[in-house]
Amino acid sequence: MARLGTRRPVAERPKRRRTSTARSEPPQDGQLLIERQAHDGRGVARNAEGKTLFVERALPGERVIVAVHAEHRRYDEAHVRELLALVPERVTPACTHFGQCGGCDLQHQALDAQRAHRRAVLTEQFAHHDLILPEIELIGDDARQSAGYGYRRRARLGVRVDSDGALYFGFRRRSQDNLFNITQCPILTPRLEALLKPLRHQLEQLEAPRRVGHVELLELDGQCCLSIRQLREVPGDIERWRAFADEHQLALVMGIGREQPVWHRLDDGPPLQQTVNVAGNGPVTLELAPGDFLQANAAVNQQLVNTVLEWSEVGPGEQVLDLFAGVGNFTLPLAALGARVTALEGRAAMVDRLQHNAARNGLARQITARVADLAEYASLAVAEPDRADLVVLDPPRSGARTLARQLAMAQPARVVYISCDPATLARDVRILVEGGYRIERAAVADMFPQTSHQESVLLLRRVDER
Numbered sequence: 001m002a003r004l005g006t007r008r009p010v011a012e013r014p015k016r017r018r019t020s021t022a023r024s025e026p027p028q029d030g031q032l033l034i035e036r037q038a039h040d041g042r043g044v045a046r047n048a049e050g051k052t053l054f055v056e057r058a059l060p061g062e063r064v065i066v067a068v069h070a071e072h073r074r075y076d077e078a079h080v081r082e083l084l085a086l087v088p089e090r091v092t093p094a095c096t097h098f099g100q101c102g103g104c105d106l107q108h109q110a111l112d113a114q115r116a117h118r119r120a121v122l123t124e125q126f127a128h129h130d131l132i133l134p135e136i137e138l139i140g141d142d143a144r145q146s147a148g149y150g151y152r153r154r155a156r157l158g159v160r161v162d163s164d165g166a167l168y169f170g171f172r173r174r175s176q177d178n179l180f181n182i183t184q185c186p187i188l189t190p191r192l193e194a195l196l197k198p199l200r201h202q203l204e205q206l207e208a209p210r211r212v213g214h215v216e217l218l219e220l221d222g223q224c225c226l227s228i229r230q231l232r233e234v235p236g237d238i239e240r241w242r243a244f245a246d247e248h249q250l251a252l253v254m255g256i257g258r259e260q261p262v263w264h265r266l267d268d269g270p271p272l273q274q275t276v277n278v279a280g281n282g283p284v285t286l287e288l289a290p291g292d293f294l295q296a297n298a299a300v301n302q303q304l305v306n307t308v309l310e311w312s313e314v315g316p317g318e319q320v321l322d323l324f325a326g327v328g329n330f331t332l333p334l335a336a337l338g339a340r341v342t343a344l345e346g347r348a349a350m351v352d353r354l355q356h357n358a359a360r361n362g363l364a365r366q367i368t369a370r371v372a373d374l375a376e377y378a379s380l381a382v383a384e385p386d387r388a389d390l391v392v393l394d395p396p397r398s399g400a401r402t403l404a405r406q407l408a409m410a411q412p413a414r415v416v417y418i419s420c421d422p423a424t425l426a427r428d429v430r431i432l433v434e435g436g437y438r439i440e441r442a443a444v445a446d447m448f449p450q451t452s453h454q455e456s457v458l459l460l461r462r463v464d465e466r
């Protein structure tokens with residue numbers, strides 16, 4: 001680990017970019033002290049004129065020389081040109097693409113410091129709404145064993161052939177739209193990462209690599225799946241992909257068509273499924289298709305489910321509403337503990353899969369699954385939230401403002417809110433607190449180590465309960 005006082009040059013960043021509010025004279029690059037860390041993981045400093053700078057890959061307490069790559073009226077964006085004084089939290093990134101790749105933004109920060117940052121972000125977002133959190137717990141101790149690498153079980157990689165015939169296979173560059181070639185991605189599960197080089201070779205052997213839009217990799221319960229987005233049918237290449245899938249023992253799914261591709265499974269292996277354990281009740285298995293929502297990190301997802309079950313204290317016969325239910329990641333474990341669960345989800349195909357999953361786990365009598373657009377007021381009303389003992393909700397980043405108002409009216413005894421955006425979480429919880437709830441427990445999950453993405457969980461209880 002690097003120590004304070006070490007001097008280290010840093011790789012160059014993209015060319016200087018000007019916004020419409022760019023100043024006519026570029027500012028002088030100078031020495032700065034990083035004062036704190038912004039929510040997106042960048043270091044925050046002020047220059048000699050008092051203007052705020054957001055500095056990529058700089059940590060609080062470090063002294064740096066920066067280069068500004070985008071100017072705005074009230075702040076500038078910069079990257080580190082030279083590190084003059086480092087802090088002990090700085091570690092060497094495991095990936096050679098770090099800094100260039102649009103994926104990870106925290107590989108330069110030790111895992112414990114990333115966790116402290118996640119807690120600070122959550123605390124700050126709640127403080128904006130005059131809310132104080134109880135001690136923030138941690139979900140995802142497993143990450144420590146792997147130092148926060150080797151966890152990601154799904155990835156979408158772009159494919160492009162330029163006008164000179166050069167093939168690009170990889171991720172988007174940071175803050176840019178173009179792809180760059182990747183040779184490694186250590187946050188992927190080892191089996192998925194091991195496929196990157198053979199996949200590149202395979203793309204180079206195709207008759208028409210230009211006809212491939214993207215490639216998606218998925219690992220579930222030890223089974224890997226390759227999905228190919230094929231912009232137009234190329235029969236010879238379909239056979240090549242079959243041979244590739246055979247050789248690497250992969251499930252193979254292909255979607256053909258430029259606008260709305262029709263997806264087909266091309267191998268005859270078993271259905272894709274993930275197993276979720278329910279403490280004391282054995283496992284439930286969830287079938288899913290490659291396009292379905294899936295929590296990115298299998299080990300942390302298991303701990304997330306454990307947390308939801310433990311905190312909610314769900315018991316036999318209780319009425320539960322599972323909102324934004326996906327294919328039943330929380331629905332089935334809740335039902336396995338004896339609850340009667342109504343699950344609402346926006347995508348019809350996933351609701352079909354949820355019903356199928358309920359039946360194959362012998363839980364169909366306890367689960368009612370419906371398609372519902374939960375941004376619409378009426379969707380929740382028909383599920384009779386006032387009769388629920390417990391509501392579990394896990395919305396997308398936009399949160400659930402309308403729902404929070406409805407839940408505050410319906411007054412279920414307990415609410416477990418799982419969120420991937422602390423800002424919308426805090427906004428919605430403020431509504432619930434004003435509606436008569438108190439925050440009983442809070443946690444951040446190590447769902448996406450090495451990135452500033454955040455997963456949080458809160459337990460709320462009606463004030464007049466216990």
Ligand SMILES: C[S@@+](CC[C@H](N)C(=O)[O-])C[C@H]1O[C@@H](n2cnc3c(N)ncnc32)[C@H](O)[C@@H]1O
Pocket residue numbers: 293294295324325326327328329330344345346347350372373374375394395396
């Ligand atoms: C964060 S995922 C959670 C899924 C599930 N709870 C899980 O753990 O796998 C959010 C889910 O909300 C669904 N969704 C997004 N917008 C929605 C809406 N307006 N109404 C209903 N469901 C929606 C998505 O299809 C997705 O399955």
